[in-house]
Amino acid sequence: ISFRTQRSGFTDMVVAAIEKKTGRRPDLSTTGGTSDARFITNYCPVLEFGLVGKTIHATDENVEIADLDALAGIYSEILERYFA
Secondary structure (H helix, E strand, C coil): CCCCCCCCHHHHHHHHHHHHHHCCCCCCCCCCCCCHHHHCCCCCCCCCCCCCCCCCCCCCCCCCHHHHHHHHHHHHHHHHHHCC
16 A cells, blocks of 8 residues: 655655755655555655665665765755754
8 A cells, every 4th residue: 555645844844955955846746656654654744755766676776975965964954854
């Protein structure tokens, strides 16, 4: 069973953090497929956001270090906003 998180203050906060760090406004979509997050969506807000690439979920999965650093910065911004 998949899920769809409704737009809320939580999703708006994450969108604002992503936009601040990247200068781009993300699209909220369900095109990424489903994940284990479907098991916790009834207990807390869920929004999936992370890296994409050619080797995701494949043997020898890898990403660019710069992309990983940028993602860590976005996650940090999200946490700062969440706990503010």
